[in-house]
Structure formats: structure tokens, C-alpha cells
């Protein structure tokens with residue numbers, strides 16, 4: 001792989017991970033090992049997948065499960081021990097899953113959390129219960145090594161930008177089934193879904209993570225457009241106020257709130273019905289609805305990621321990270 005000289009390669013498309021990784025490597029020669037790891041992950045998985053039907057199992061990875069059934073491709077967080085914190089590998093797995101879902105036979109793509117079976121001594125011997133968290137956001141270990149030093153900020157910030165771009169550009173209806181609390185980047189993404197169904201045990205928040213106001217500007221753009229909710233949104237983004245599912249609905253961040261007891265049945269019944277609607281009409285409608293805001297979202301995303309890249313190495317951030325990792329601080 002060339003690492004010197006001018007970069008004359010054309011800018012790769014948003015789902016063109018192979019070329020993006022190569023360009024990263026040219027610019028970040030000092031970080032080649034890390035980039036190579038991500039690149040090899042991309043190429044090995046991409047080559048083993050290609051196009052597939054909506055009724056086949058599409059992708060296996062430990063913390064992100066992908067399956068397709070009844071016209072719905074489901075992308076499922078499966079890292080309950082870490083509250084579904086999103087590691088660098090998971091960012092990559094999700095991008096790959098979105099890339100595949102954009103060309104598979106499915107009609108709708110849904111993000112959700114794996115349900116866990118727990119034993120309860122009440123009316124039923126076994127009861128289904130949702131995973132603890134929908135997602136606790138960015139894995140705080142992404143940017144700190146075992147010695148407590150900040151690492152790979154440039155690559156992480158670039159990866160984050162590509163990740164969010166994939167959501168902005170996703171061509172099919174994209175739905176979030178949020179059956180637990182969501183934090184940080186997982187909240188920001190809600191504004192990029194076409195529908196967000198939340199159970200009443202969900203809440204949304206930004207952490208004490210000092211980068212939250214950068215990351216939140218994307219969300220702010222979305223919720224505060226014409227609806228006079230600027231101050232409420234700012235309270236969450238600047239001061240870390242946690243919103244209940246119903247407050248998030250009032251902000252326009254959640255489409256509908258369901259009681260936890262009927263959440264799964266109601267939501268999946270509805271989604272299966274939606275997946276029978278004409279796919280092309282939905283794609284064209286989505287394109288028309290989103291067309292005018294897309295460029296703005298890309299611009300804000302680029303600005304946010306640049307701000308994250310600049311601000312993250314500062315002491316305020318490193319202290320917050322170390323405090324969390326040494327168990328002195330939480331949300």
C-alpha cells in the first residue's frame with residue numbers, strides 16, 4: 001500500500017469501505033496497523049457476502065447480529081455486558097450491515113437489541129425481557145489505551161463521520177425499535193431514522209462525556225427545526241438532562257411510545273405489515289422527503305467530527321474518561 005506522495009485517488013463513495021480505508025492509510029501512516037485491521041475486516045467480510053435475499057441469514061459478528069425475515073433486515077446490538085457500548089469493530093460491523101441491507105431484498109431495515117430470556121417466579125415460568133440498555137453509546141475505551149493515554153482520535157473521528165454518513169444516506173426505510181435506555185451517539189442517530197418506536201422504559205440522554213455538545217449539534221438540527229423546542233433540546237445537549245420516552249416523543253425524537261408489556265408484539269406486527277408495502281414507492285418517498293436536508297446533515301456531521309478530533313485530546317475529556325474507567329463517574 002502506498003503511503004507517500006500526493007493522493008490522486010478519487011474520493012470514495014460512502015459505502016466504499018475498501019477505498020476509504022486505503023485513503024486513511026495514506027494520510028495516517030503512523031496508524032497503519034489500526035487501519036489495516038479495519039481494512040482486512042472490511043475486505044474479508046465483503047468478499048464472503050455480496051448480495052443476498054431478505055430471507056437468508058446475512059452476517060455474523062459477535063456483538064452485532066444481522067438477520068432477514070418477512071422483508072425486514074434486522075440489525076441487533078448484542079453486547080449486553082457492556083450495555084451495548086459501540087466499539088470500533090461494531091461501528092464497522094454496522095456500516096457493513098447497512099451496506100448489505102441497502103442492496104438486499106428486504107424492504108425495511110430495523111435496529112434493535114437482543115431480547116434476553118430471564119427466569120421469573122410470577123405467572124409464567126419463563127418471561128421475555130428486553131436487554132438492559134438499547135445502547136450506552138460510544139465505547140469509551142475506543143479512545144484510550146490500557147495505560148490511560150488517548151489514542152487513535154483521528155481515525156475514530158473519521159470512522160464516526162463515515163458511520164453517521166451511512167445513516168444519512170441509507171436509501172430504504174430505517175426504523176429503530178428502542179426497548180431500553182439510549183445514550184450519546186445512539187441518541188444522535190435516532191434523528192436519522194424514519195421511525196423510532198420506544199417502549200416506556202426507554203430514556204435518552206447524553207453523558208458527562210465532554211464531547212456531547214459537539215455530537216449533539218446534529219441532533220439539535222433535527223429536533224429544533226421549526227417546532228420551538230430549542231430550549232428543551234439544549235437542556236439535554238448542554239446540561240445532560242435525561243428525557244423519558246414521552247419527553248423524547250414531545251421533542252420529535254420518538255415516533256410512538258408503547259407500554260413495555262405489549263411493545264414487541266405491537267411493533268413487530270406493525271413492521272411486518274409495513275414490509276408488505278410497495279418497496280419502490282417507499283424508497284422514492286424517502287428520497288424526496290430527505291433530499292433537501294441531506295447536504296446540511298453531511299455538513300454538520302463533518303463539522304462535529306472535526307470538533308471531536310480537535311477537542312478530544314484535552315484534559316477535560318481525558319479526565320472524564322479516566323474517571324469513568326476507574327469507576328468514579330457515570331452518567
Ligand SMILES: CCCCCC/C=C/C(=O)SCCNC(=O)CCNC(=O)[C@H](O)C(C)(C)COP(=O)(O)OP(=O)(O)OC[C@H]1O[C@@H](n2cnc3c(N)ncnc32)[C@H](O)[C@@H]1OP(=O)(O)O
Nearest residue numbers: 082083085136137138139140143156184185207209330331
Ligand atoms: C473517538 C470517538 C469519539 C466519539 C465521540 C462521540 C461520543 C459519543 C457518545 O456516545 S458519548 C456517550 C458515551 N457513553 C457514556 O458516557 C455512558 C457511560 N456509561 C455509564 O455511564 C454507565 O455505564 C451506564 C449509566 C450506561 C450504566 O450504568 P450501570 O447500569 O451501573 O452499569 P455499569 O456502569 O456497571 O456498566 C456495565 C459494564 O459496561 C461498561 N460500559 C457501559 N457503558 C460503556 C461505554 N459507553 N463504554 C465502555 N464501557 C461501557 C462498564 O464499564 C461496565 O463494564 P465492566 O463490567 O466494568 O467491565
